[in-house]
Amino acid sequence: MKKEIIDTTLRDGEQAPGVSFSLREKRDIAMKLMEAGVDEIEAGIPIMGSETIELIRCLSAESSSTRISSWARLREEDMRAAYKAKSDLIHFTVPLSDYHLGRQIGYWDDVKAKMFRILMMAKDLFPYVSVGFQDSFRAPKDRLDEACSLAEELGIYRIRFSDTVGTALPSDVDALICRYRSAYSGVIDFHGHNDLGLAAANSLTALESGADSINVTVNGIGERAGNASLEQLAFILHFHKSLDTSISLDKIKEMSAMVADFSGRSVAVDRPIVGTLAFTHESGIHCHGQLGNPLAYQPFDPREKGLPPSSIVVGSHSGKAGVIGVLRAAGIRDSEKVVAGLMDVYRNRSRSKKNFLSQQEVLEIYKDNKGRKNEYLR
Numbered sequence: 001m002k003k004e005i006i007d008t009t010l011r012d013g014e015q016a017p018g019v020s021f022s023l024r025e026k027r028d029i030a031m032k033l034m035e036a037g038v039d040e041i042e043a044g045i046p047i048m049g050s051e052t053i054e055l056i057r058c059l060s061a062e063s064s065s066t067r068i069s070s071w072a073r074l075r076e077e078d079m080r081a082a083y084k085a086k087s088d089l090i091h092f093t094v095p096l097s098d099y100h101l102g103r104q105i106g107y108w109d110d111v112k113a114k115m116f117r118i119l120m121m122a123k124d125l126f127p128y129v130s131v132g133f134q135d136s137f138r139a140p141k142d143r144l145d146e147a148c149s150l151a152e153e154l155g156i157y158r159i160r161f162s163d164t165v166g167t168a169l170p171s172d173v174d175a176l177i178c179r180y181r182s183a184y185s186g187v188i189d190f191h192g193h194n195d196l197g198l199a200a201a202n203s204l205t206a207l208e209s210g211a212d213s214i215n216v217t218v219n220g221i222g223e224r225a226g227n228a229s230l231e232q233l234a235f236i237l238h239f240h241k242s243l244d245t246s247i248s249l250d251k252i253k254e255m256s257a258m259v260a261d262f263s264g265r266s267v268a269v270d271r272p273i274v275g276t277l278a279f280t281h282e283s284g285i286h287c288h289g290q291l292g293n294p295l296a297y298q299p300f301d302p303r304e305k306g307l308p309p310s311s312i313v314v315g316s317h318s319g320k321a322g323v324i325g326v327l328r329a330a331g332i333r334d335s336e337k338v339v340a341g342l343m344d345v346y347r348n349r350s351r352s353k354k355n356f357l358s359q360q361e362v363l364e365i366y367k368d369n370k371g372r373k374n375e376y377l378r
Contacts, residue, residue, distance in 0.1 A: 002244050003237065004039040004213035005230070006189065009259060010055075011042045011071050012227055013217035018264070023051055025262040029218070030059050032258060033066070036251035038230075039213070040067040042091065046081035047072065056085035069130070074111070074118050079125070089128035091160070092118065096139035096147060108143055112150065119154050132160030132191065136176065137168040148180050158187035160215075163202060166195030166225065170205040181210035191215040192228045199228035204236055207243050218259040219267060219274070231256055231273040239299070250306025278302075279310035282356055284319020287312050291325050315356035316347050326362045334370075342369055 010026050013019070021029065026043075033041050043059055044052040060068040069089035072078035082090045094115055095101050101108060115131070122129045131151055133144060151159050161176060168176075173190070181188060190206035192199040192215070203214040220229030234247040256274040260267050269277040279302045281287050289296030290312060303309050312325045320339050323346060327334065345365055350357055357365075 001242065002246075003207050003211075005037075005233070005245050005247055006040040006042060006069075006213050006215045007033050007038045007217065007230060008042040008071075008191075008215050008227070009033070009217040009221065009230075011044050012215070012223065013221040013259075013263075014044075015223050016221045016226065016263070016265070017223070019221060021262055023055060026055055027058070029255075029259060029262065030055075032251065032255045033218075034063060035248070036230075036255060037246040037248050038066055039246065040069055040089070042069045042071055042215070043087075045071050045078075046085045046087070047075075047078045053081060053085040056082075056087055060086050060088055067128070069128075074114055076118065076121070079118060079122055083125050087126065089130055089157075090122055090126045091130040091132060091158075092122070093132045093134050093162075094147060095134045096143050097135035098140075099138060100135055108146075112146065115147070115150060116154070119151075119156060123154070123156075128157045130158040130160060130187075130189070131156055132162055132189070134162050135164040136161040137163050137172055138165070144180075148184055151186070152184050156186060158189055158213075159184060160189040160191055161206075161211075162191040163193055163199075164191075166193035166199065168192075168202055169198065170201050173202045173205045174209045177206050177209035177211050187212045189213045189215065193222065194220060194225045194227060197225075199226070200232045200236065203228040203233055204240070207237075219256055219263075219265070219271075221259065221263055221265060235273050235305075238305075252305075253307050273307070279307070281310065281312050282315040282322065283317040284322060287322035287325060288319060291321055313356040314346050314350065314362050316350040318343075318346060318350075323362065326359055327366060330359060330363055332363070332366065334366075338370070342366065345369060 009029060014021055030041055043056045046053045056068055056070055067088045069091055070082035070085055070087040071091050072082050074092050074094055133147055188211045190203060190211045192202040206214055216230040216233050217227040218230050220226040231252045234249060234252060237243050237245050238249060253274060267274055269275045272278060279298055281290050286297045294301055298310060312322050314323050314326055320336055323339050
């Protein structure tokens with residue numbers, strides 16, 4: 001079943017503290033997202049100014065298959081700015097929980113009336129209209145019911161459920177999506193935040209429960225702890241064969257590196273899929289298994305998905321197989337007994353360094369101690 005990926009790196013991703021993309025950087029990111037096969041790019045908030053309006057207008061003109069959308073508050077001035085940007089789709093956010101209503105627009109009856117008026121106007125101006133229910137999982141169910149019923153009554157293209165503070169559990173997501181899947185005839189979208197580390201799990205659950213699309217950002221950047229990450233969900237869905245997407249996995253690494261560079265936020269070395277050590281093995285049992293079967297201790301061969309090859313390193317937990325693997329990669333073949341005699345040297349050096357050894361260090365230790373190998377074999 002085909003599911004859509006909506007990327008919001010240029011909107012929600014840029015709202016991460018300290019992140020600010022230049023116009024050129026935004027365009028470059030958008031081009032990479034299009035190449036990767038993202039279904040929709042939420043390109044920004046037009047009311048923020050002429051630069052965002054021009055960006056959205058240019059992307060809408062250049063994109064042949066990727067929808068370009070604008071994010072807006074439930075205000076006429078936001079809608080006019082999005083119309084000026086010639087967006088393919090306008091997405092309105094509507095506050096629903098008690099935490100938000102008093103601080104933003106007013107009481108719920110006022111919000112409903114405004115929602116009706118603005119959405120009716122938007123339907124005459126845009127090819128697609130979407131409405132998102134902010135803080136869906138902390139909103140009263142009767143209020144959420146009324147909002148969904150109004151969207152259904154107006155024939156709105158899409159509704160979005162937002163786990164705004166990232167506290168929903170997968171079971172909560174399943175219950176909410178199932179509740180409204182049968183009641184809403186349009187597209188259902190899910191927007192998850194990662195405050196408790198559940199953005200990816202919740203996004204997957206949303207799709208499994210009947211949602212048509214999910215929101216992601218490259219490297220998961222976003223406010224506070226970030227959003228569901230494009231790279232993780234793309235690979236999860238690739239292996240979850242019943243849920244299909246149009247994402248090209250071989251574009252992921254380059255896109256991740258670009259956003260890391262432009263955002264000034266380095267990717268953690270152990271980050272799934274794109275971390276530099278995501279396919280690196282050190283412990284003796286794992287290295288021995290990997291040398292015999294490349295899939296023994298990793299889910300796939302990264303080279304087949306456009307990622308750097310997996311590697312074996314020598315550290316404080318290494319066994320002979322790991323050292324032999326590194327030496328053979330450098331063209332050195334020696335007896336297992338010789339390597340066994342050097343293991344304490346390798347492990348102690350790694351402990352002192354508090355890191356694994358580089359290939360050069362492994363070779364230097366081997367060459368420096370090879371002449372004394374008989375001492376180790378006594």
